[in-house]
Amino acid sequence: MNQRTILVLGASGLIGRFVTDDLRARGFRVVGAARRLSPAQKMSALDIELPILWLDAAALTRLLSEHAVGVAVNCLGVLQDGPGSDTNAVHRDFVSRLLQAIAGSGRAIRLVHISIPGTAETDRTAFATTKREAERLIGASGIPHAILRPGFVVAPSAYGGSAMLRALAAFPIELPMAEMATPFQPVAVEDVSATIAWLAARDIKDASVNAVSWDLMRSEPITMAGVIKQFRHAFGTAGWPRIAMPSFMLDLGARIGDLVNHLGWMPPMRSTAIAELRRGVSGDPSAWIAATGIAPKTLTDAIGRHPATTQDKWFARLFMVKALIVASLVAFWLVSGFIALFVSYRAAAGILSAHGFPPALVAPITIGTSLMDMSIGGLIAFRRTAAVGLVAGIVVSLGYMFGAAILTPDLWIEPLGALVKTGPAIVLMLVALLMLDNR
Template sequence: MAADAPTIAVLGASGLIGQAVALDLLRRGFPVAAFARRFTGAQKAALGAAAVEAPLVDLDARGLATLLAGRKVDILVNCIGVLQDMPGKGTASDAHGGFVSRLLSAMGQQGARPQLLVHLSIPGLAEDDRTAFSATKREAERLISGSTVPFAILRPGFVVAPVAYGGSALIRALAALPLRLPQEEASRPFAATDVADISRTVAFLADAWGQGRRDWRETWDVMERRPHTVGEVVEAFRARIGGPAPRWRLPRALLSLGARAGDLAARLGWAPPVRSTALAEMRRGVAGDPAPWVAATRLEPRSLEAALARYPAGVQELWFARLYLLKPAILAILVVFWFVSGLIALTVAFEAAVAILTAHAFPPLLAKVVTVVTSLADMAIGAAIAVRRWCRAGLLAGIALSLFYMAGAAVLTPEMWVEPLGALVKTGPAIVLMLVALAIFEDR
């Protein structure tokens, strides 16, 4: 790489595409500044000094200009996107159109220093846009096309990458189930994009920029030549991980119900892959024409099969696929377990719970107070586990309280360890289930 290689800022470098692009550009020898609101410990280790934590979407144009000027950025790669509004995550309109508007203003404040904007968007036609996600993505494209900055808008399809998040994680999970998607969804076009094709395109643009070309005003579909269908993509991943043969077809109504449940979970801070927007975008399909991109860059797109061959699957892929859809089930059952057990002890079983304590020398008033406090604690733990922000604390509190119950019972009511229904014996598996929930808590 030449000493005067352009400095590239990757915005949204903690995401599936942004992380892969930033790492590949670093391997190619480009100076890279990888920006994100926050990185995981593994991402910080991989990106090293290139990782820069900053609340990009929250900054105004002046703040963005100052941040970029400090890094002397030549090329900006915008990988920021919000599929559907979530509490505390910003809105799609602000993350797409609003942020791009501020970014363009910031680039205009850079003085005479020219900069290239590489923007990650979505394929398809504007008249087919049916969701806030696609409409705001298209609005961002219009803002960029109407500006005076050099730009290249890249429209990838379903992105295949070494890591999994969101839709790519869901495809893996479906591949681990003996199910087929409903026929209407399974037959939709779903062109794939090897994430390396995106970084190869950015590297091509960076090389041209370093050689002095400044007249970039391009919009390219970056995807395989022949689009697969959604069903074919799932089957390709099934073959990759050695998943079970599909024996049943998933009812369409159940898929729609799952999307509504995902919308509800999102209100509690979770990022489920099955949501109304994701389902609408899948039903719309993914297709485009990569010919202009191929002609301009002379890069041959990798097919889905070629992309998967570059990322061989190990046992970790199989474990992830099997656990991915179990995660919400595990958390949901823990929420019900804690909340309902506390509610029962506080209502229909209140007198029985008090009687157990009074039978072991507890004064009646103290027995009632202890029953109320422990019941409310159980319900609070269930409520905490349901909310993503408090889930980890709720799980740790659940483990601690379970151990306290077991130790207290061993001292006060040891006979409960051998009672017919084994109430205390079952506390051990519940603790293990909470440990499993902690182990798979992180999304990336």
């Protein structure tokens, strides 16, 4: 067994999680560190939760020394600035402290840094420019390093952009023609992990791999349309007729995504994602292939030669619907509370009066329940409190149903069936609660 310890920073993400598990299967001792790991991701005592981005250079040095790290793999990255996400802090400032920690550790450590394809001349977003600044810091550090620039990463799991492409494959929707024609060279996540394993097995004194920058992707050019087409073959939707999305709708979706981003959600369709999509994903993998001897998997092999499973299809179909479900529940609670409080207050209060409620309680109950409904909508709107809001919505809805059954049973046979419709609303909130997980 290979006892060289590898520290994977960002072990909860798409690349970081796969690399952590795959390297362990190859016999390496791997410490997987992340700010937060889901219960399912805590596979080993070496999977640790740390406030990584808040660690100073001294704390990072102690982390490297405590685990006798020989290779540090930095998989940390955020797409766009927002609550809890700062591209400068993650891509540039953290890398600067990590380099200080490696230099001050007194150990021979190789840094493997996951970056993005492209060049500084084509960088237009904070995501890209801060990634490139990190590369410059690493190159000037003199520390043994390998900068890996994967193309579009195809992995068994899906998150963000990779999930959006699966959703597009599962629906009869096309992106605008210009976007579908952009270069989009893919790479299998297995090839990324194999490259890190190859680097980890090299002697730290091997100067030929101590300052390399490689593009990891298939050599053959392919467009986004070609990648989505392969997913459609797997989903069995290749023969479906398609409706092309107008460009203005894509831009509108990005603006809405930016707005939702400020509420703590991280939708794949944001301005940065669309800007990077329009730039495309391309590079020259010849140096990587020549050095490592790794033959990149074909797109067919990366996606899989077997038909998509039922869970794959469900995920792809529900991925876009998730946003619609959450948005509709937010609107439902906010609007219902607003109407009862401001538009139809007399009618709402009249229902209570007609059923014998004491006059002194009519106004407080009407106002209180309206504010409570609006509060539930507000809680669901923010990602951090969405679960609390959904649970509160379910409890309150059940309370309305049972309360009405006791105090105003005649409302159950009201012509429009207002209380009867509460049941499906509860089920929808339960569905949203079960779909909150991102990883």
